[in-house]
Amino acid sequence: MQFSSRLPIAVHILLCIVEFDGKYKTTSSFLADSVNVNPVIIRKTLGQLRDAGLVHVEAGVGGASLAKDPADITLLDIFDAVECADTELFRFHENPNPACPVGRTVHAVLDGRLADVRRAMEDSLRAVTLQSLIDDMEHKLET
Amino acid sequence: MQFSSRLPIAVHILLCIVEFDGKYKTTSSFLADSVNVNPVIIRKTLGQLRDAGLVHVEAGVGGASLAKDPADITLLDIFDAVECADTELFRFHENPNPACPVGRTVHAVLDGRLADVRRAMEDSLRAVTLQSLIDDMEHKLET
C-alpha cells in the first residue's frame, strides 16, 4: 500500500505558485510542465485546493494564487484537501463472524488503536507548514 | 487512499490463535470462518506472519501458533509483515522538470518531511502490543 502522489503534486503546485508569483502566470499547462503530469490532473488538484480554501483560481483568464499566508498552510491542510479525508485510514475486513468471540470484538478492540495511528500521522503532517518548505527550497536554490 | 485490510485481518488471525489455543486447531479454514474471508487469503497472510517470525505454521497437519510472546509483538511488527515495508509511504510524481527551480528541488524538500510522517506512524504502531489487544479483548468479552 502506498498513498497516491496527490500530496506531493499539490505541494509542488503550491511551491510553484509562490516561487513564480509576479514572474509567470501559473496556468495549468505551465504547472503541468514543471510537475510533469497532465494539465487536467493539475486542474483537478487545483480545484481541490480551491475547495479547501487554500488557493484562488482565475477562471477564464487563468492562473492561481495562494488564498492564505503560507505560514498558515500545513501539510495536513493539503493532505486533507487532496486525499479523501473522510474515509478510514485502514480498510476493515467486512462482517467478521459474530458467532466467534474474536470476530465479535476485533472491531471494538482495533478501532481506537487505528484511530490513534491516524492521529499520530495527522499531528506529524500538521507540524509542517508551507512556509517551512519554501524556506527549505530557497535555501537549496541558493547553494 | 486507504491501507488494505491486511493489518486488521492479521490482527484478527493472531487474536484467534491466542484465544483458541488448546481449544481448537487454528487451520486456515477455521480462521477463514471467523475472519470471513477466503481460506487462501488466510494462508497467504499466515505465510507472511511466519516469514516475519511471528507464528509457526504446521504444514500437513495444520494449525498455527505464536512464535513469540504477545508482549513482544507490536502492531508495527504485524504491519511490516503484511504491508510491503520496503516501499515509500507516499508515491512521488515521477520526473519533475529539472529545468524548473521547483521541479529541481521538490524531492529534496519533501523527502525528509514525508519520512518524518512515516516515522510518526511507525512509532504509533510500535506503541501497541498484541498483549494489550488481548487484554482489551478479554475485558470486552467478560462484560
Place this chain on the structure above:
DNA sequence: CTTGTTGTAATAAAGAAGGTTACAACACGC
C-alpha cells in the same frame, strides 16, 4: 494409503490512479 491440511500458481473481478481527448463556460484584449 487415505484424509485433511498447507503452499502456491493461475485467473478473475472490482476499484483506484493517472492519462488523454473533448468541449462548454468564462474573461480579457482588441
Place this chain on the structure above:
DNA sequence: GCGTGTTGTAACCTTCTTTATTACAACAAG
C-alpha cells in the same frame, strides 16, 4: 462583439492493487 487562451468537467482508457476463487502438488499423521 469576437477571437484567444484558460478553467471546469465529463467520458473513456490503461494499469495496478486488492480480494476472491479454483486447482493441485507436497506434506504429515492415523
